[in-house]
Amino acid sequence: MADLSDAYANTIHIPGGAEFPARWAEAAAAxxxxxxxxxxxxxxxxxxxxxxxxxEGAPRGLLVFVHGGYWMAFSASDFSHLAAGAVARGWAVALPSYPLCPEVGVGAIARACARAVERAAQEVAGPVHLTGHSAGGHVVARLACADVPLAVRDRLARAVPISPLSNLLPLRHTDLNETLRLSEAEAVAESPMLRPTPQVPVTVWVGESERPAFRDQALWLSRAWDAPLVVDPGRHHFDVIAGLEEPGSLLTRTVLDA
Structure with missing residues (x-):
């Protein structure tokens, strides 16, 4: 297969792409x-x-946001500001950090995030909703799958993977795999679109102006699971998550409204 590295590169194809991490960190710190x-x-x-x-007051439920970074970059502290919309609407929001590749594999990251969801759910009563971006979108899609152990699965009410990586097999043909170290077996096992359709309601979200590979990944998951697909007008891979900052945005409403 041809080298797909450029197909999955975002920063060089987004105007000002290299500036986004610093902007996220500044907004998160504030x-x-x-x-x-x-x-x-x-x-x-x-x-x-x-x-x-x-x-303020008793939470309406728990939203867990899992950050992206191709399973090899960033932490919860880079995305704190994305809790703003849900907190304003009365939800508690948990943002986990997790061990990164290549120290651990992609499957181990999903299982770590399952433990994070369980721990956060000990602190907050009510329904549990999941969302995540890019690699984090992959993780929340995996957490929606019944084969991932999750002690609070009976409380899981919604999952919204944003720009998710749903089929990991193409990533084996990118330079990312020098760090991810995905074998064919792990890529198959950890690809949400290759797992049975979850029982929890799932909405797949992607930006209209994203790279074709990411639009394809979202479409594949939507079709595999017969899940609604929302294409966010004008949004690219780095600003598609911005709606989570606003309590009235369509993204925040989709993530929270069961």
Whole structure:
């Protein structure tokens, strides 16, 4: 198969793409300063910690956001501001960090995030909703699958993978795999679109201006699971998550409204 590295590259194809991580970190720090989170460990690894943001009053439920970065970059602290919309609507929001590739594999990351969901759910009663972006979209899609152990599955009410990587086989033909180290067997086992359709309601979300490979990945998952697909007008891979900052945005409403 041809080298697909450019097909899955985002930064060089988005105007000002290299500036987004610094902008996210600045917005995240400002949100934490205004809304200090609880810092909660959920495992023994130093990165197995989550930030929990609580609303005023009793939470309506728990939203868990899993960050992206091709399973090899970033942490919860880079995306704190994305809790703003849900917190304003009365939801508690947990953002886990997790061990990164190549120290662990993609499957181990999904299982770590399952433990993060379970730990956050000990702190917050009510329904559990999941969303995540890019590699994080992959993770929340995997958590929706029944083959991933999740002690609070009976509370899981909705999953919204944003720009998810649903078929990992193409990534074996990119330079990313020097770090991901995906074998064919793991790529098959950890591809959500190759798993049975979950019982939990799923809506797949992708930006209209994303790379064709990411639009394809979202479409494949939507078709495999017969799940609604929302194509966000004008959004690219780095700003498709911006709606989570706004309580009234269509993305926030889709993530929260069961």
């Amino acid at each position: 949100f934490r300063a205004a809304h200090p989170p609880e810092d909660i460990p959920y495992g023994e690894h130093p990165r197995e910690r989550l930030h929990l943001f609580r609303p």
